[in-house]
Amino acid sequence: xxxxxxxxxxxxxxxxxxxxxWVGYYNKWVLKSIYLKCYQGEIFGxxxxxxxxxxxxxxxxxxxxxxxxxxxxxxxxxxxxxxxLEVGYLPQISKADRSFPVTALDVVxxxxxxxxxxxxxxxxxxxxxxxxMLARINMAExxxxxxxxxxxxxxxxxxxxxxxxxxxxxxxxxxxxxxVDSVAQEDFYELLAKFRDEMNxxxxxxxHDIGVITAHADRIACLNLEIHYxxxxxSCFEPEIMQKVYGKNxxxxxxxxxxxxxxxxxxxxxx
Amino acid sequence: xxxxxxxxxxxxxFMAGIxxxxxxxxxxxxxxxxxxxxxxxxxxxxxxxxxxxxxLLGISPTLTAIVFAIAVSNAIGYIGRHGKLSADTAIGIxxxxxxxxxxxxxxxxxQYNVDLFGYLFxxxxxxxxxDLIIIALLGGFVLISIFLLFKELLFVSFDKEVALVSGMxxxxxxxxxxxxxxxxxxxxxxxxxxxxxSALLVIPGAAASQITDRYIxxxxxxxxxxxxxxxxGLLFSxxxxxxxxxxxxxxxxxxxxxxxxAGRFRR
Ligand SMILES: Nc1ncnc2c1ncn2[C@@H]1O[C@H](COP(=O)(O)OP(=O)(O)OP(=O)(O)O)[C@@H](O)[C@H]1O
Ligand SMILES: [Mg+2]
Numbered sequence: 060x061x062x063x064x065x066x067x068x069x070x071x072x073x074x075x076x077x078x079x080x081w082v083g084y085y086n087k088w089v090l091k092s093i094y095l096k097c098y099q100g101e102i103f104g105x106x107x108x109x110x111x112x113x114x115x116x117x118x119x120x121x122x123x124x125x126x127x128x129x130x131x132x133x134x135x136x137x138x139x140x141x142x143x144l145e146v147g148y149l150p151q152i153s154k155a156d157r158s159f160p161v162t163a164l165d166v167v168x169x170x171x172x173x174x175x176x177x178x179x180x181x182x183x184x185x186x187x188x189x190x191x192m193l194a195r196i197n198m199a200e201x202x203x204x205x206x207x208x209x210x211x212x213x214x215x216x217x218x219x220x221x222x223x224x225x226x227x228x229x230x231x232x233x234x235x236x237x238x239v240d241s242v243a244q245e246d247f248y249e250l251l252a253k254f255r256d257e258m259n260x261x262x263x264x265x266x267h268d269i270g271v272i273t274a275h276a277d278r279i280a281c282l283n284l285e286i287h288y289x290x291x292x293x294s295c296f297e298p299e300i301m302q303k304v305y306g307k308n309x310x311x312x313x314x315x316x317x318x319x320x321x322x323x324x325x326x327x328x329x330x
Numbered sequence: 331x332x333x334x335x336x337x338x339x340x341x342x343x344f345m346a347g348i349x350x351x352x353x354x355x356x357x358x359x360x361x362x363x364x365x366x367x368x369x370x371x372x373x374x375x376x377x378x379x380x381x382x383x384x385x386l387l388g389i390s391p392t393l394t395a396i397v398f399a400i401a402v403s404n405a406i407g408y409i410g411r412h413g414k415l416s417a418d419t420a421i422g423i424x425x426x427x428x429x430x431x432x433x434x435x436x437x438x439x440x441q442y443n444v445d446l447f448g449y450l451f452x453x454x455x456x457x458x459x460x461d462l463i464i465i466a467l468l469g470g471f472v473l474i475s476i477f478l479l480f481k482e483l484l485f486v487s488f489d490k491e492v493a494l495v496s497g498m499x500x501x502x503x504x505x506x507x508x509x510x511x512x513x514x515x516x517x518x519x520x521x522x523x524x525x526x527x528s529a530l531l532v533i534p535g536a537a538a539s540q541i542t543d544r545y546i547x548x549x550x551x552x553x554x555x556x557x558x559x560x561x562x563g564l565l566f567s568x569x570x571x572x573x574x575x576x577x578x579x580x581x582x583x584x585x586x587x588x589x590x591x592a593g594r595f596r597r
Contacts, residue, residue, distance in 0.1 A: 121495055140497050148495040155489045159363065160545040169485045173497040178478045205543035225496075 071098040080129030104276030111283040147222035151233035164202040170224030192220040212238040232264040343454035347560035353469040355552035358535035370531035372421035376402035376428030382435035399512035452523030452575030522575040537586040540593030
């Protein structure tokens, strides 16, 4: 049922797919009957209110959360430790300790550990790749700084570089722009588009900022417990859909030219 | 100064201390990063149950203590990951369970064993050349395996979820680390004692973290702290006729406070 909206054509590989996925915590559904397809070479945005299940959805795609019901496919297989190797993941809140004794470069290098293999140390080749990644997010000058001494936004950029470092086929980003200033944000989304165009990678990215998602995603899903819209960004802003996603008492908050009528603020679970 | 080394038991104690220092320091580096201090306490105390069982059965208490400690540390890790309990609740339970078993085993063996005291508080007189071999073998295993798996252990300590998605064998690494933590506890217990050994699974790493932000210097400083504490503590306890384990722990705590204050001035 839920597959309205434009499909990108049948030739492209499906990188991530959910079919009738249900997830609940303690007798409460968090995701209900989710259908979703993310194709190779697209930036797929997921929007929705706080608590709408966005982070949970990403964890389902990665196989970190097992659904009670439904089918999850990552590159056509069940998500497991082998399929995940092709994924770069940026969690919403990194559990990383601020005072962890590593440099920014060390953190980016972690993104390459799975390529380096057991019992080996990162060599000069890996350091080169990591430095190049840092340069692309304008953090090269901070490479040798202790991670804990960077600002929150700078740390987020380092995490992004880490997720990109292994040149994954699929990037899964949970609120990637948290704490990142708008100039760096624009650069970052440009970088994502460049990765998509050059290497034909896919990006699944979550945000509660509709403006950001509509400006940068090829297709989007609006999620609040269920998926209310799944297609191209423009038509997401029909008031009817917005109301379903964000609830009854909408406060007007202008995001960009395209979503003047949309709004988000207080929301309730419509369950 | 020379006479102290003419005593075989003191030579053995120094040998043990020098071999244990890098092991405890490197393990403490990860204990501090992973906030596992309380696991160290729990595992150390649970070794008591194993020692008592060894005495009861008349077999090597070190052997039974290793089995106990490894079982308990892995059980704590398992419950921490799968149960609805937090790890410290699991520790609280196992800690008490293993200690209580120990008390029961002692009661059953109906001879109150004086050696048991040595295990609780450390007894450098009791270190035999056999113990030195065990320390060398297990300590060597701990150090070599940490060396080989260093980057993986570092990543998992940094961010478990991201490490998992990156294909790190997180569950294996967690249980592996808990196992070598248990080994380190058991090989240190004769010299430092069950009650206090967990201090040395925390203090060297914690002290080093006060004055550096990089992991290689941090490990080097932790090893230095552990060496100074054990060698200095043994010397001091010998001349002042004090309990060796306690003296080592007090000295390491003093070093921690000095580095803590030095760390405040650094920034
Ligand atoms: N581990 C968990 N145990 C129990 N409940 C959970 C757990 N993780 C998430 N939830 C619940 O699931 C719901 C969805 O959470 P989720 O983090 O997926 O939302 P989100 O859309 O990412 O929200 P936000 O915009 O705040 O990041 C919430 O009601 C939350 O309380
Ligand atoms: Mg979230």
